[in-house]
Amino acid sequence: MDDMLTKPTDLSDLREMLLKWLDKAGSTTNAELSRVVTTVSEHPAQAVAAMDFGALKKFAISYAAQIEMLQAFSLQNRGDIADLHTALKAGDPAAVARVAHRIKGASRMVGAVELASVCTDIEAAARRGEMPDASGRLNRAMVRVEAAISEFVQRR
Structure with missing residues (x-):
């Protein structure tokens, strides 16, 4: 149960959890993960990209x-x-x-x-x-x- 987040969630806790699980998935480098997760957690309204x-x-x-x-x-x-x-x-x-x-x-x-x-x-x-x-x-x-x-x- 250590991996459970409840609402309302502190964005820093969400960031740590995302980094942990995305890193385990091996999808990208830690630096890239940190940049993406930081951007999303600091600017949640901008999580949906304006551009593809x-x-x-x-x-x-x-x-x-x-x-x-x-x-x-x-x-x-x-x-x-x-x-x-x-x-x-x-x-x-x-x-x-x-x-x-x-x-x-x-x-x-x-x-x-x-x-x-x-x-x-x-x-x-x-x-x-x-x-x-x-x-x-x-x-x-x-x-x-x-x-x-x-x-x-x-x-x-």
Whole structure:
């Protein structure tokens, strides 16, 4: 019973337990485990990744191609996000659905899973004729995606 954690759990206890069991599984090095578990335990709300860079690698194998694709995505997406905000403010469900669909597709292509999810919800609501109050959620997702892209570029 020493390996049981009860709620509410202290994040440092969770970190120690995760390190212990992940290390036993031999899935990765201790340094990598420590970095991942520390990030998750210090920022639990960010445990769900904004980006899945594995998806990007399906379309761009080299690092240079990945960077180029991410830069093009970021540049185009800023305009699309502005268009989506405009359509939301105008109360135009057809335009909202169209732009959200475009952002969703581009996001999936580069692995921006959080932004794709937000746009999926916005598109579905707009197709039902609903005008979601999604600006805050959209902005948060975009900030997290941009931060993840920036971190990805700086890691290499």
